[in-house]
Amino acid sequence: MPDGTLAWLGATALSQAMRGNAWLYPIVEIVHILGFAVLVGSVVLFDLRVLGFARTLPVAALARHLLRWALASLLLVAPAGLLLFSAHPEELAGNPVFRLKLALIAAAGLNALAFHAFPYRGVGNWERALPAPKAARLHALLSILLWVGVISCGRLLAYV
């Protein structure tokens, strides 16, 4: 984002309210936390199934249930994240931990797309009782690591 846009964003009434109102920032942060708890919770439970836990649960049915919640949670996470960002856009845009967090979110998204485009296509062959293919398990492990990284960066933002 160009510097002028960041300065403009920081001067908007919304951004000033996020900084000046004692309740607004914490309320938006609670919404952000509720959203990513559902997002990361459902994604990690799905990943654990792909890694071989609870093999009696059919993978495709679990995906239909959990991944719908993961997608819906983005409606809380992303707008709340943008509002939090709007409170201090210039500081955050230059913060390496914030940049790393965004890069990890992008990597987690690409990893999920690649999982669905490749190993998940053949889910009918391995969704009950059998171990998932190695590629699927690698995507699931990477997914857990990337989301732990995103959460760690998010929490570290308060300290760096």
Ligand code: HEM
């Ligand atoms: C997509 C998944 C995301 C996860 C798992 C996540 C995770 C977190 C965590 C753990 C925190 C710290 C909460 C706390 O300690 O109270 C946080 C805060 C924050 N997040 Fe996110 N976040 C996500 C997306 C985003 C997005 C898309 C943005 C902005 C574009 C964003 C911007 C922020 C900001 C600005 C803070 C506030 C930092 C502070 O007040 O110290 N987040 N996030």
